[in-house]
Amino acid sequence: MSQNYEAVIGLECHAQLLTNSKLFCSCSTKFGEPPNMNTCPVCLGLPGALPVLNRAAVAMAVKAGLGLNCMINPESQWSRKNYFYPDLPKGYQISQYDRPLCQHGHIEISVDGMRKKIGIQRIHMEEDAGKSLHEGFPDSGRNTFLDFNRSGVPLVEIVTDPDIRSST
Ligand SMILES: [Zn+2]
Numbered sequence: 001m002s003q004n005y006e007a008v009i010g011l012e013c014h015a016q017l018l019t020n021s022k023l024f025c026s027c028s029t030k031f032g033e034p035p036n037m038n039t040c041p042v043c044l045g046l047p048g049a050l051p052v053l054n055r056a057a058v059a060m061a062v063k064a065g066l067g068l069n070c071m072i073n074p075e076s077q078w079s080r081k082n083y084f085y086p087d088l089p090k091g092y093q094i095s096q097y098d099r100p101l102c103q104h105g106h107i108e109i110s111v112d113g114m115r116k117k118i119g120i121q122r123i124h125m126e127e128d129a130g131k132s133l134h135e136g137f138p139d140s141g142r143n144t145f146l147d148f149n150r151s152g153v154p155l156v157e158i159v160t161d162p163d164i165r166s167s168t
Contacts, residue, residue, distance in 0.1 A: 010121075010162035014155050016128070017060040022152035023127045024051030024094065029154075035133070035147035043127075043152030045090025057154040058101070061125050064156055065102030068120045076101045076124075087130035087146055095157075096124035111166075119161030128153040 022029055025042035041049035065072050077099035080092040105120035133145040 007165055007167065008162045009164035009167065011158075011160045011164070013158045013160075015064070015158065017057045017125075017154040017156060019054055019056045019060065019154055021054060021056075023054050023057050023125070023154035024152055027152065033149055035145070036149065038149045039151065044148060045092075051094065054154060057125065060154075061101055061123065061156050064158070065105065065123050068102070068105040068107055068123065068158070070102035070105030070120055070123060072102055073099065075099065081126075085129065086144060087132045087148075087151070089146075093127060093129060095126035100124035116163075118163045121159045121161050123156050123158050126155050126157060127151070128155050 016029075019029060021027060022038075022043055025040050027038045027040050027043055030038065042051055062072055076096060078094055079097040081095045081097070082092045084091050100122045102123035103121070105123070106117050107120060108115050108117050110116070128150045130146055130148040130151040133147055134140060137143070137145055
């Protein structure tokens with residue numbers, strides 16, 4: 001049966017950019033802090049809060065693009081990706097859509113001693129959402145708890161072309 005099909009695989013990989021502060025505010029990105037310690041009106045998406053872009057995050061994303069042989073677009077654009085989820089109460093994620101930072105790259109891997117080129121369609125930047133906690137509290141069975149420390153942590157999403165033909 002499986003010989004009738006060919007696997008065609010493209011990947012979307014999220015990676016955190018290891019900045020000290022978040023993508024659009026000065027809150028710390030330190031991991032393991034008590035819940036909701038690293039939050040402010042910007043990363044909570046409160047009305048009237050104005051995001052300011054983290055220069056270090058952009059520099060790291062450009063390095064990722066150069067490392068993956070991408071074209072670095074001289075202009076890119078932010079978009080709101082609208083959806084509601086409990087750990088994204090503002091109702092949208094700030095991401096990049098049709099004008100990403102990096103495009104048209106590639107990476108070479110070794111498969112059975114042969115070099116194989118995997119296309120990198122794009123690398124775009126985006127902010128992480130918060131985290132839903134479903135355990136660790138006496139009433140975790142009935143309630144979901146929310147931690148917004150991750151809300152606004154800078155990420156890149158690396159999107160490959162569908163150039164992979166096997167998972168092994
Ligand atoms: Zn913040």
